[in-house]
Amino acid sequence: MLSILDLGENALSGEIPSWIGKGLVGLEILSLRSNRFNGTIPPKVCDMGHMANLHLHILDVSQNNLSGTIPTCFGNFFGMVVFNDPFRARAIDVYRDTIMQVIKGRDLKYRIRDVRELPFNLDLSGNNFVSQIPEELMLLTELIGLNISRNHLIGKIPENIGQMKRLESLDFSSNHLSGSIPPSISAISTLAILDLSFNNLSGAIPSGTQLQTNSSYIGNSELCGFPLEKKCFHDEQSQAPSHNDLKGQAEKDDLKINWFYIGIVSGFVVGNWGVYVVLLLKKTWRRAYFRFCDDIYDKLFVFVAERGVRLKIKLKCSEVQD
Numbered sequence: 252m253l254s255i256l257d258l259g260e261n262a263l264s265g266e267i268p269s270w271i272g273k274g275l276v277g278l279e280i281l282s283l284r285s286n287r288f289n290g291t292i293p294p295k296v297c298d299m300g301h302m303a304n305l306h307l308h309i310l311d312v313s314q315n316n317l318s319g320t321i322p323t324c325f326g327n328f329f330g331m332v333v334f335n336d337p338f339r340a341r342a343i344d345v346y347r348d349t350i351m352q353v354i355k356g357r358d359l360k361y362r363i364r365d366v367r368e369l370p371f372n373l374d375l376s377g378n379n380f381v382s383q384i385p386e387e388l389m390l391l392t393e394l395i396g397l398n399i400s401r402n403h404l405i406g407k408i409p410e411n412i413g414q415m416k417r418l419e420s421l422d423f424s425s426n427h428l429s430g431s432i433p434p435s436i437s438a439i440s441t442l443a444i445l446d447l448s449f450n451n452l453s454g455a456i457p458s459g460t461q462l463q464t465n466s467s468y469i470g471n472s473e474l475c476g477f478p479l480e481k482k483c484f485h486d487e488q489s490q491a492p493s494h495n496d497l498k499g500q501a502e503k504d505d506l507k508i509n510w511f512y513i514g515i516v517s518g519f520v521v522g523n524w525g526v527y528v529v530l531l532l533k534k535t536w537r538r539a540y541f542r543f544c545d546d547i548y549d550k551l552f553v554f555v556a557e558r559g560v561r562l563k564i565k566l567k568c569s570e571v572q573d
Contacts, residue, residue: 253277259284259311266290267317272298282311284374291319299328308370313398314377321380321399325373326387370395376422377401384409384428396420400446404428408447413438420444424470432457432474447471455483 254277264287271281272295281299292312299307307328373391376398383406384399391397392415404426413435415421421442428450436445437459445467453473465478475483 255280257282258286261286263288267293267296267312269293269295272296278307280309281307282309283315284311285314288312288315288317290317292317292322294322294324297322297324297327309372311372311374312378313374317375317378317380319380320382321375321385321388321404323385323387326385326390328373328391370419371417372396372398374398375402379403381405383407384423386411389414391415393417398422400424400426402426406430408433408436408452410435412436415439416441418442422446423450424448426450428452431455 256271256278257280259282263283267283267288267290271293272278278299281296299310310325310328371391371393373388373394374396377400380399380402381404384404386409388397389409389411394415395417397415397418398420400422401424404423406428407430408423408428410433412433416439418439419441421439421444424446425448428447429452431454432447432452434457436442437457445464447467449470451473452468452471454475456468456474456476456479458477463478468474468479475481
């Protein structure tokens with residue numbers, strides 16, 4: 252039974268042969284990467300998604316000229332949906348070659364000895380696929396890497412992408428995707444590489460420590476929020492005080508001012524009454540206080556009288572000169 256079909260990095264052209272996938276229910280690796288294949292993916296490829304095939308680890312058709320839509324039947328690749336039965340997976344002792352895969356944004360070579368050690372990877376990048384991302388792809392919960400970058404895909408990122416909890420590398424860059432980034436994407440705690448750059452995405456970037464790299468979002472002019480410099484409108488609103496906040500603050504300030512004046516008046520009244528009580532109870536203090544008041548009165552009287560006399564003299568001198 253054929254387990255590995257690796258035709259990658261050749262100069263093969265034309266359409267993918269229609270027999271690809273037919274009867275290959277035991278196929279574990281299919282690599283057609285870096286060729287010149289064109290046309291659509293033949294329907295027979297979907298036969299590899301038969302329930303009898305729990306072995307498929309890698310499907311790589313990247314860097315070709317394929318067109319059409321991404322087949323929805325890819326969601327039936329059961330080997331990528333349910334973790335392989337260890338009794339079904341087997342070591343390959345007769346094949347000692349390596350296979351190139353792009354994982355976490357790097358070209359990595361894997362030595363093929365035991366398929367169980369290979370990552371589940373689906374790479375459709377660098378083609379001319381159109382239409383929307385099939386929601387069925389989100390069923391491939393065993394995937395480690397999903398790369399559909401550099402195509403012509405439109406529409407929104409599926410909301411249920413967060414169920415792909417084993418993803419370590421996700422690349423949707425250089426398409427025409429629109430709408431907001433699903434909040435569920437921040438639930439993928441294993442995600443080490445995320446690239447959504449150069450699309451038409453909009454709205455706030457979901458929070459999540461694995462998502463906070465500026466380069467992951469560049470080329471989306473309508474995106475906002477950290478780590479981008481562009482702030483979201485609701486963030487600016489939350490930072491700016493609302494009318495109710497301003498009104499409440501004004502009321503608090505008025506209340507503080509009222510209590511300030513109340514304190515001054517209270518202090519004045521209490522202070523005066525304290526002086527009066529002391530003067531009433533202390534005879535010596537009362538005499539000293541009134542003596543002090545008389546002295547002040549006499550000094551003021553003399554001062555005013557002198558000033559009055561001087562003023563009259565000046566006025567008379569002015570009249571004589573005139």
